[in-house]
Amino acid sequence: MTQAELVGSTAPSTATLRDALLVIDRSGTRVCLLVDDAGRLAGLLTDGDLRRAILRGTNLEDRALEHATTSPHTVQAGSPRALVLDLLAALHVSAVPEVDVEGTLVGLHTLSDVVGAKPLPNVAVIMAGGRGSRLGDLTNDTPKPLMTVAGRSIIEWIVLGLVGDGIRDIHVSVNYLADRIEEHLGDGSRLGCSLRYLREDSDRPLGTAGSLALLRAERPDLADPVLVMNGDLMLQFNAVDLLHTHARTGATLTVATRSYQHEVPFGVVETSDGRVTGIAEKPTLSFDINAAVYAVEPRALEWVPEGRASGMPDLVETCLAKDEVVAAWHLSSDWIDVGTPMDLARAKGQA
Numbered sequence: 001m002t003q004a005e006l007v008g009s010t011a012p013s014t015a016t017l018r019d020a021l022l023v024i025d026r027s028g029t030r031v032c033l034l035v036d037d038a039g040r041l042a043g044l045l046t047d048g049d050l051r052r053a054i055l056r057g058t059n060l061e062d063r064a065l066e067h068a069t070t071s072p073h074t075v076q077a078g079s080p081r082a083l084v085l086d087l088l089a090a091l092h093v094s095a096v097p098e099v100d101v102e103g104t105l106v107g108l109h110t111l112s113d114v115v116g117a118k119p120l121p122n123v124a125v126i127m128a129g130g131r132g133s134r135l136g137d138l139t140n141d142t143p144k145p146l147m148t149v150a151g152r153s154i155i156e157w158i159v160l161g162l163v164g165d166g167i168r169d170i171h172v173s174v175n176y177l178a179d180r181i182e183e184h185l186g187d188g189s190r191l192g193c194s195l196r197y198l199r200e201d202s203d204r205p206l207g208t209a210g211s212l213a214l215l216r217a218e219r220p221d222l223a224d225p226v227l228v229m230n231g232d233l234m235l236q237f238n239a240v241d242l243l244h245t246h247a248r249t250g251a252t253l254t255v256a257t258r259s260y261q262h263e264v265p266f267g268v269v270e271t272s273d274g275r276v277t278g279i280a281e282k283p284t285l286s287f288d289i290n291a292a293v294y295a296v297e298p299r300a301l302e303w304v305p306e307g308r309a310s311g312m313p314d315l316v317e318t319c320l321a322k323d324e325v326v327a328a329w330h331l332s333s334d335w336i337d338v339g340t341p342m343d344l345a346r347a348k349g350q351a
Contacts, residue, residue, distance in 0.1 A: 043068030128231030129175030173211035251327035256293035
């Protein structure tokens with residue numbers, strides 16, 4: 001929802017029922033958000049609340065706040081789309097306000113916004129075939145993408161995020177404990193998409209890019225960029241913005257990047273010809289790291305070797321060697337690569 005649409009759904013906490021009725025009629029969201037002078041959410045009035053008040057013979061000049069829910073369910077600013085969807089479904093409501101830590105109204109999520117995004121023609125591929133050996137015994141019986149964070153598996157969070165951005169055609173590359181993943185996700189209908197599986201040979205893992213050769217064989221008609229990502233990521237990202245950047249730059253392959261800072265725990269001495277030219281005490285180094293999310297032109301799939309392991313960095317290097325445009329798209333939201341028990345604990349703690 002845009003800021004203008006949000007403003008159109010609000011009224012002062014002193015508003016009358018008549019004022020609230022005009023807001024609901026004008027905005028089409030079926031709710032009126034009542035805010036105090038500081039912009040804090042004071043109450044939520046639905047069209048149902050209004051109908052019930054009118055049926056009781058209430059005067060339209062009465063204060064709307066007296067008929068509103070003054071402690072409505074809310075979500076914190078920046079909440080993942082899938083979490084919002086879960087709350088809407090659990091409460092059987094069509095809208096939920098978004099507030100900051102001070103209780104200030106910053107947004108309104110509606111069911112149509114969350115699941116009604118315009119469908120995109122792009123196919124997404126989620127790489128979920130890895131063994132997850134760094135997680136030790138945790139993956140003996142459960143593949144890493146099925147690790148649970150905030151009541152959902154990691155891969156479900158990924159799928160729901162893609163669906164929320166309009167991607168409805170998703171392939172999942174599977175190998176280790178593939179049956180568990182396929183049984184858990186099914187055909188994708190309960191998640192609002194079509195899910196198909198790229199099945200690797202269990203004795204021959206194909207890496208983070210090799211299964212794109214399977215996609216190439218199964219979908220030779222692809223005409224739009226393919227979105228590729230690892231199946232063990234807890235992140236929020238805007239697929240539409242990534243694809244727009246990919247198109248605008250004319251790239252063959254676009255890599256999502258994250259800023260990573262590392263503080264050197266020692267003083268760093270700068271020298272030249274045996275002489276000290278400077279010293280920096282515990283400097284912080286900054287790097288752009290690979291966030292394991294990509295947009296790939298279909299023609300680049302031809303460069304993925306068939307039947308053997310290859311990684312997405314290999315495909316990047318191939319594109320560069322062919323003098324193809326490889327673009328970077330900066331990802332600024334939270335991002336966790338769930339590779340170790342510590343990473344999994346951190347993901348659970350932030351959810």
